[in-house]
Amino acid sequence: MARAASRHWRDPGAWQLVVMLLLAVLTLFVLVYPAIYVLVGSFRPGGGLLSSTETLTFRNYFRIFEAGFGRFIFNSLVICMVATVVSTVLSIMAAYAFSRFQFRFKRTLFTAILFGQVFPWIVLINPLFVAFATLNLINSYVGMILTYTAFTVPFSVYMLVGYLVTVPKSLDEAAIIDGASRWQVIWFIICPVMLPGFVATATYAFLLCWTEYLFALAFLTQTELKTLPLGLYQYFGDDYVDWGAVMAASVVTTLPVFLLFLPIQGRISPGRIAGAVK
Amino acid sequence: MRDRLFITTMLVPSMVLLILFYGYPIFDNLRISFTDLSLLGMKKGGNWVGLENYRELFRSGEFGHILFNTFIWLTATSVVLRLLIGLAIALLLNTRALGKLRLAAVSRFALLIPWATPPIVAVVIWRFLLERNGFVNEALIGLGLISQPIAFLADIRTVWPSIVVIMLWNTVPLIALSLLSSLQTVPEEYYEAAELDGATDWQTFRFVTLPFLMPAILVLGLMSVFWSFNNFVYVWLATGAGPGTFTNVLATEVYLKAFVDFRLGYSSAIGMVMAVVMGAFGILYLRLVAQRQLEETL
Numbered sequence A: 001m002a003r004a005a006s007r008h009w010r011d012p013g014a015w016q017l018v019v020m021l022l023l024a025v026l027t028l029f030v031l032v033y034p035a036i037y038v039l040v041g042s043f044r045p046g047g048g049l050l051s052s053t054e055t056l057t058f059r060n061y062f063r064i065f066e067a068g069f070g071r072f073i074f075n076s077l078v079i080c081m082v083a084t085v086v087s088t089v090l091s092i093m094a095a096y097a098f099s100r101f102q103f104r105f106k107r108t109l110f111t112a113i114l115f116g117q118v119f120p121w122i123v124l125i126n127p128l129f130v131a132f133a134t135l136n137l138i139n140s141y142v143g144m145i146l147t148y149t150a151f152t153v154p155f156s157v158y159m160l161v162g163y164l165v166t167v168p169k170s171l172d173e174a175a176i177i178d179g180a181s182r183w184q185v186i187w188f189i190i191c192p193v194m195l196p197g198f199v200a201t202a203t204y205a206f207l208l209c210w211t212e213y214l215f216a217l218a219f220l221t222q223t224e225l226k227t228l229p230l231g232l233y234q235y236f237g238d239d240y241v242d243w244g245a246v247m248a249a250s251v252v253t254t255l256p257v258f259l260l261f262l263p264i265q266g267r268i269s270p271g272r273i274a275g276a277v278k
Numbered sequence B: 001m002r003d004r005l006f007i008t009t010m011l012v013p014s015m016v017l018l019i020l021f022y023g024y025p026i027f028d029n030l031r032i033s034f035t036d037l038s039l040l041g042m043k044k045g046g047n048w049v050g051l052e053n054y055r056e057l058f059r060s061g062e063f064g065h066i067l068f069n070t071f072i073w074l075t076a077t078s079v080v081l082r083l084l085i086g087l088a089i090a091l092l093l094n095t096r097a098l099g100k101l102r103l104a105a106v107s108r109f110a111l112l113i114p115w116a117t118p119p120i121v122a123v124v125i126w127r128f129l130l131e132r133n134g135f136v137n138e139a140l141i142g143l144g145l146i147s148q149p150i151a152f153l154a155d156i157r158t159v160w161p162s163i164v165v166i167m168l169w170n171t172v173p174l175i176a177l178s179l180l181s182s183l184q185t186v187p188e189e190y191y192e193a194a195e196l197d198g199a200t201d202w203q204t205f206r207f208v209t210l211p212f213l214m215p216a217i218l219v220l221g222l223m224s225v226f227w228s229f230n231n232f233v234y235v236w237l238a239t240g241a242g243p244g245t246f247t248n249v250l251a252t253e254v255y256l257k258a259f260v261d262f263r264l265g266y267s268s269a270i271g272m273v274m275a276v277v278m279g280a281f282g283i284l285y286l287r288l289v290a291q292r293q294l295e296e297t298l
Helices: A014-041 A059-066 A069-100 A106-116 A121-134 A141-164 A169-177 A182-210 A214-219 A228-233 A243-264 B002-033 B052-059 B061-094 B096-100 B103-116 B119-129 B135-142 B159-183 B188-196 B201-229 B233-239 B250-259 B264-297
Strands: none
Touching (some): A014 A243, A014 B061, A014 B096, A014 B119, A059 A069, A059 A243, A069 A106, A069 A141, A069 A182, A069 A228, A069 A243, A106 B264, A121 A141, A121 B002, A121 B250, A121 B264, A141 A182, A141 B002, A169 A182, A182 A243, A214 A228, A214 B250, A228 A243, A228 B119, A243 B119, B002 B264, B052 B061, B052 B264, B061 B103, B061 B159, B061 B201, B061 B250, B119 B135, B119 B159, B119 B233, B159 B201, B159 B233, B201 B264, B233 B250
């Protein structure tokens, strides 16, 4: 971290230092305070808007779970976990081929993968809705799982190729000379070595699904099938917002994201993630 | 030969998925855009109407307003501010004075909080803060800046800046962290040389730092254009394209026309307009980002 403090600005004078400190504190405040405000609000009756009482309570949490919020969590878990597993397995397979072999159309296919990361998903809503309607995939786990798998594959392949090219090919070749099949190489050599990278990729794919709103909105209309993001926004009425419930639901939605994201954020460098965030 | 079979087996599942979920739909969207297909009459299908949807779209008075919202507010404003504020934060955190105070490390952690917050929750947070009797109004009244609370997301004078603030809070940290990591790769000798030559702070920034950061700024700016232009959730969840249709953008218009007005054909025509605009940016993406990623990874 010694390099972090560059000599960009010479040692500032006292008033410059004060200005910089003020700016830094202000930045910190704007970044962090909104999140804390909501976290605290989730423990206040009415979200703390009508701050007549200062007492903290779990009532908002009890209320949303009594009203069936658990169902949304269950739906999200099923859809996102299955989609993540399928997407990660397919992506590992494709990424292995991209990182180990030369073949015709390799560059074209990989370019297609890269374009998948910036694809305007909103444009796919209508044709997919029409196709899903004919195939009875509206209001179905299968439809959502397929969609989320396709939604995460481009990013996952790209991430995984990046990891896999760092594993020397000679490792594979040595094993193959010893009589191992390609599948055995992947399972017994690549997977253990690359496990942290695979886990980071899968985690990020899961988080993308966990917070996805647009497809869920278009393809899930039955309450008992809705996912967490839809459940969160059901508390916004036309002219009344149940802030207590919204705050609690927001915390329930975000907590797993923080817990999963913080450990992997170092692995998913900003440069890499730049291609994946929509 | 065995290798070829193996490669095919490995690639086919994901490629089939991509064709089914990206390739086929984009062509089907084009086909639907030439019909009057209705969400309510999907069984009987739509009638071929040729370019009628496009003609109606380009003649409608609303379309110009939607384009303005999408290009100027949703995209240009948010992208430019995101880069400027991200750069400012990165420079601030990179200064030696703040590094000594260990404030930089704390701030890096602070940046992770908005970054890790999902967009759906970021909108919730800010809708709460921007309420009539919410924190922002209380603070502004407390500071004596306003006397009456402002309905930020319902007033046409404040609604777009408010949406942009939500987007910035959520996305600036990624830009700031990326630029911070680029800043730390600037060789120290460059600064020493600049100092020896008696360069002012501004000159050092302009001729040493900025050229070094330019590639990263270009790429982040371009990616930012994609995230913003296609974005549905910020506008939809913050205002539902309102008040009225004041903050309607292309993405929300696609959704509204298809799922509220049930006009899939017309909605798909709007989708095609988006696809064409993004196609143009796609060429830039290929040149600036994809080609480099291709060289770096393969």
